[in-house]
């Protein structure tokens with residue numbers, strides 16, 4: 001059995017109870033060493049074999065899983081944040097299907113949630129934005145052209161940009177081209193929930209300068225939109241005394 005497990009954004013106590021239990025039981029762990037906090041490996045048994053996938057190809061990862069399976073062992077494939085966001089899990093699962101190896105997936109706290117907690121931020125303020133766009137700039141790996149930053153910027157929804165810390169001048173340029181003003185609030189959160197977490201509130205126009213001044217070159221998320229520091233927003237209807245819900249009658 002292979003368990004794909006979300007490690008959470010960084011702090012070792014932000015893995016789920018289930019994910020921790022899988023780690024405690026695992027005979028083999030393959031962890032994404034570039035981003036997963038190695039402290040999580042302390043939850044494993046002494047006899048557990050540990051592999052760092054940062055130095056491995058897909059084929060090598062699969063071959064470790066295959067060998068473990070042949071020996072009747074349980075493998076945990078530990079991905080940063082939640083495996084469903086830029087986790088490259090589907091390609092592993094498809095090969096496991098071909099090989100008849102059983103697997104399941106255990107969610108984790110994605111870094112975009114960890115970053116929101118660092119800022120005490122709500123992405124979905126009632127009249128500000130009711131959507132969160134999760135995207136990235138294209139770098140050495142492409143993004144479908146229909147998903148350009150400019151096209152998403154047109155929505156003025158809350159936007160979280162992954163994997164793009166080295167391209168912030170271009171990011172700002174595209175955000176403005178798409179319709180954001182240079183003064184739109186933005187934030188950079190570096191290593192959200194890690195001990196060396198850093199967070200900066202800036203604007204669309206000052207993203208690159210803020211990163212440069214603070215030496216942020218990787219492991220960061222850029223958050224864009226009025227939700228970052230909106231001074232005025234509507235209260236929720238759910239907790240409005242004048243609003244009847246399934247569970248509560250409005251007070252007249």
Ligand code: SAH
Pocket residue numbers: 009010035079080081082083084085086087109110111112114115161162163164189190191192193194218219220221
């Ligand atoms: N599956 C992960 C994302 C993997 S892609 C998740 O759900 O969070 C790797 C990118 O995620 C990094 O380049 C960075 O943009 C972001 N990231 C991962 N952990 C982070 C953290 N603790 N703080 C800020 N950004 C993080």
